[in-house]
Amino acid sequence: MFRFIGQHRHLRIGVLSQYQDELLPPGRRQAVAAALERCQVCRQELDQLAAMLSAMRRLPNGPAPRSFVFAAPPAPAPVARASLFLGAPRWVYAGAVSVAAVLLAAVVSADLTGSLVPQDHAPAMRSFQAAPAPGELAPQETAVPDAGQTQGLMKSAEPGSNGPEPVESPQPEPGIAVPLAPPAQGTPPSSEALETAPPGLTPAPAQETAMNAAAWADEYPSVAEGQATTPLMWRVLEGLLALAALAGLTALAFKMRRERR
Amino acid sequence: MTAAAQVFNCANHAPLPVHDRAGNDYCYNCVIENFQAPAFGLARRMLNDWAMAEDAVQESFVSGYRAFSQFRGQNIKAWIMRIVANHCRDILRSRRARPTVSLDPLPSGPDDVTPSAAEIPSAQESPEDHAERQELRRAIEAGLAALPAEQKMALVLVDVQGFSYDEVALIMDCSLGTVKSRVSRGRGSMRDYLRATGELLPSQFRQDK
Missing domain, CATH: 1.10.10.10 (Winged helix-like DNA-binding domain superfamily/Winged helix DNA-binding domain)
Known part of the structure; x- marks a missing residue:
């Protein structure tokens, strides 16, 4: 309400303006009137404001230069041609961008987690991701089972024995490495190692690596070669969604710019 | 015509009936006659250009005629002035976007403007x-x-x-x-x-x- 000039408090132009227009509430109006009585500078300001307003009200506001009345009713507004580009309301573009962005995020996250790999490739990918590198295996994991354990297991795998039925795709257990683990680079598979290795058992590290690489590569050649782990269709879909989001954003920016003009 | 339109008189022009949203009848030419002076005054001061102000007022009245069925019958003067104000804003915005330099000497107004009461010296004034x-x-x-x-x-x-x-x-x-x-x-x-x-x-x- 007040502004400070030197040691005096003077009324601001906004307060004086509202005081002049009688827009202040009664209590505040009385306070301003009291301040005006005390301060000559404020009174001078108010006088100047009043003189200026009086001069403005006397500005010529004469008649229009010509009559604007219609001799005949104006023609109806021309029907605007629907624009194919940027014709839709703004929320349509914003919504399209949002939907495309959400779908893109979903597809990309599914791709990163390996959910888009086909069913026949999925176990290979899972084992590929789950299996530790040969060099990282803990000693007890890479250790060859003792002779008795190995024999017992071999016996259980023999037909006609009383032991449990042989498991075609054994679950990874502690001490038994996953047979489909990827091979270490530079270690070509050896057919001899494959022949000597009993199914479901972990051979010695070198032998195990060679056997796993060959089995893995035979069963899932495309995965082993590092090609097309995610089908091309999903890649194309990701690209299309990204393009749609980008196009929607561009259209939205153009529309906002056009509307600002 | 209903009571809403009877405040106007159509002595100087052909009647141009219009209806607001509530169904009240008006003569649009009477509306124009009543409000063209303040509309032009606002447009002239906003645009600082006589010819553009004339165009703006004319177009505003045309827009008002076309949109009269949306008028809710509250304050017709404020409604008309709002159309003029919006039109002036649009012109100023497009002028800012595409600035032009007038070749006419300023101020651009007609030469034969009748002096207003404020410009005529009074008898008591030195x-x-x-x-x-x-x-x-x-x-x-x-x-x-x-x-x-x-x-x-x-x-x-x-x-x-x-x-x-x-x-x-x-x-x-x-x-x-x-x-x-x-x-x-x-x-x-x-x-x-x-x-x-x-x-x-x-x-x-x-x-x-």
Whole structure:
């Protein structure tokens, strides 16, 4: 309400303006009137404001230069041609961008987690991701089972024995490495190692690596070669969604710019 | 015609019936005759161009005719002035986007303008007073032209054309507080402008040193 000039408090132009227009509430109006009585500078300001307003009200506001009345009713507004580009309301573009962005995020996250790999490739990918590198295996994991354990297991795998039925795709257990683990680079598979290795058992590290690489590569050649782990269709879909989001954003920016003009 | 239209008279023009949203009948030419002067005054001061102001008012009245069925029958003067104000805003916006330089000498107005009552010296006024008043008028017009568009519109509507704050809030499509603020700031800028060019103005506008 007040502004400070030197040691005096003077009324601001906004307060004086509202005081002049009688827009202040009664209590505040009385306070301003009291301040005006005390301060000559404020009174001078108010006088100047009043003189200026009086001069403005006397500005010529004469008649229009010509009559604007219609001799005949104006023609109806021309029907605007629907624009194919940027014709839709703004929320349509914003919504399209949002939907495309959400779908893109979903597809990309599914791709990163390996959910888009086909069913026949999925176990290979899972084992590929789950299996530790040969060099990282803990000693007890890479250790060859003792002779008795190995024999017992071999016996259980023999037909006609009383032991449990042989498991075609054994679950990874502690001490038994996953047979489909990827091979270490530079270690070509050896057919001899494959022949000597009993199914479901972990051979010695070198032998195990060679056997796993060959089995893995035979069963899932495309995965082993590092090609097309995610089908091309999903890649194309990701690209299309990204393009749609980008196009929607561009259209939205153009529309906002056009509307600002 | 219903009671709403009977406040007008169609002596000087052909009747042009229109209906508002509530079904009241009006003669649109009577509406034009009643409000064309303030509409043109606002457009001229907003655009600082006589010919553009004429075009703006004409187009505003055409827009008003086409949209009259949306009028809710509250304050027809504020409604018409709102259309004019919006049209002026559009022109100013497009002018800012595509600035043009007029080749005509300024100010661009007709030469045969009849002097208004404010310009005719009265019998009680001395020639010096008359000259001083004219100088003040020119300074105020120049100060108005220098104001930002929204402050100028608020000041023209409130202080020059005498609209109430509520009506100006309707016309400018903003809150009452915004109108008060724009008017206060506009008056402050105007006072500063008059003080800065105060040598030829009445004594009350000269800055005390």
